[in-house]
Amino acid sequence: MPLRSIQSAIYTTTMNHSLLFTRFTVSLILCFIASAAVAAVAADKPNILIVFTDDQGYADLACYGNEANKTPRLDQLAAEGTRFTSFYSQTVCGPSRSALLTGRQPLRSKGWGMPASEITFAELIRNAGYQTACIGKWDVSNRKAILDRMPNAQGFDYYFGTLGANDGGRVRFHENNEPAGATDDMGSLTTLYTDKAIEYLNEKRDPEKPFVLYLAHTMMHTIIDASDRFRGKSAGGLYGDVVEEFDHETGRLLDVVDDLGLSENTLVIYTSDNGPWNQPKYTDRKKGHPEGSIFWGQSGPLRNGKGSCYEGGYRLPCIVRWPGKVPAGRVSDALFATIDFMPTFAHLAGFDVPRDRRIDGIDQTDLLLGKRDTGREHFYFNNAGVRQGDWKYLKPDAYFHGYAIEADRKKVDELYNLKSDLGEQTNLAAEHPEKVAELKALMRQIEGNDPPGTSPIQIK
Structure with missing residues (x-):
């Protein structure tokens, strides 16, 4: 060549x-x-871990005043974050969950009967690049396997848990849309759900994406029980055993979050769905409960418990931690509620709340981050009344579930100043008729059918 x-x-x-x-x-x-x-982008969007317990009272934890139950891990969480003392959920299970998922009051989101047309925060945040998982008690598909109302159809990539409660002492599991066995060992559930949450973080999570993990425990609902490791160990009876096991298992989950290096960019939210069953009318006719089981929790200074529109039914413990973002060691009495999670997540994760329907929640980002001390201006009690500032109004025919009805309650307008009378003992309606009229008008406004995308009061 x-x-x-x-x-x-x-x-x-x-x-x-x-x-x-x-x-x-x-x-x-x-x-x-x-x-x-x-x-x-992922670093700008926090992971979100929601630990949602069932029927746990306002005063079940040591950091909320309980002197019998030892709850060192949740007390530590409170020291590392902000503990809210005027946080509101709902008064019973299904409505509480539909409110959390949709940012809408149960009169709109329909509680146990939440229709497939409702839009959950999981659907929206998934479109913003998040992985989504739900583990535990679902309870918004009428406790049935109705596919278009189950977690996979409502925005969750992964699901393991039970579609309903454990009232009969037995639960049936689903993994995604498929049946996954059953158990009558109620004392195993807290550890089982925690194990599934840890398995998700270790094995199913994509480390390149932010995640939402919604962990909804069955305990402390009705047929309570603890594992052999905790049964008989607390000073609070079987209920105290369950509380202390829940504290331990939550700590175990938080340790995994730490071990995986996720803590600094994970917003942890701990709260409950409603107040505790603590009414003799219910407990006197309990059936199927473990021997010696006194399964009620503590409302502390609050009146009544689950099923009631007094504070013990709606006001719950809530602790939020996000290191370096949410102030540590803070106690806030600002009004805050589960219906606020949807708009707050929208701000943090970068999605828009639905504009074709009324959203009752408000964006509480500035409250969480310590940039504002005030929260909601009002909170609505389903078919019962409304709180605005320190004032709370209940209508004469305010709705109570049967076991929560107080035999000596008179069906009259009730008005309380919660700042001076947290236990709702002194009815001031006759002394402040103008306040009663004002709150009645606000209640009717909330119950009305406003145009889509509106809210009675928005805090920017």
Whole structure:
């Protein structure tokens, strides 16, 4: 071959390899930039871990005043974050969950009968790039396997748990949409759900994406029980055993969050669905409960408990931790509620709340981050009344579930100043008729059918 031809071939080969190398290098750089961009976006969006217990009273934890139950891990969580003392959920299970998922009052989101047309925060946050998982008690598909109302159809990539409660002392599990066995060992559930949550974090989570993990425990609902490790160990009877096991298992989950290096960018929310069953009318005719089981929790200074529109039914413990973002060691009496999670997550995760329906929740980001001391201006008690500031109004025919009805309650307008009378003992309605009229009007406004996308009062 002539020398010129050999030189030409060498040049061509060299240029082709050079071009291939350049293209490969550019591709690597672009992949790196894309990965870095994804990581940067993920870093701006916190992981969200919701630990949602069942029927746990306002005063069941040591950090909320309980002197019998030892709850060191939740007390530690409170020291590391903010403990809210005027946090409201709902008064019973299904309505509480539909309110949390949709940001809408149960008169709109329908509680146990939440229709498939409701839009959950999981559906919206998944579209914003999050992984979503639900473990535990679902309770918004009428406790039935109705596919378009089960977690996978309502925005959750992964689900393990029971569709209803444990009132009969037995639960049936689903994993995603498939049946996954059953158990009558109620003392195993707290550990089982925690194990499933840890398994999700270790094995099912995509580390390149932020996640939402909604862990909804069955305990402390009705047929309570603890495992052998905790049964008989507390000073609070079987209920105290369950509280202390729940505290331990929550701590175990938080340790895994720490071990995986997720704590700094994880918003942890602990709260409950409603107040405790603590009414003799219910407990006197209990059936199927473990021997010696006094399964009620503590409302502390609050009146009544689950099923009631007095404070003991709606006001729950709530602790929020996000290191470096949510102030540590703070106690806040600002009004805050589960219906506020949807708009708050929208702000933090970068999605829009639905505009085709009324959203009752408000964005509480500034309250959580310590940029504002005030919270909601009002809170509505389902088919019962309303609180605005320190004043709370209940209508004469305020709805109580049967076991929560107080035999000596007179069916009259009730008005309480919660700042001076947290236990709702002194009815001030006759002394402040103008306040009664004002709160009645607010209650009717909330119950009305406002245009889609509106809320009675929004805090920016």
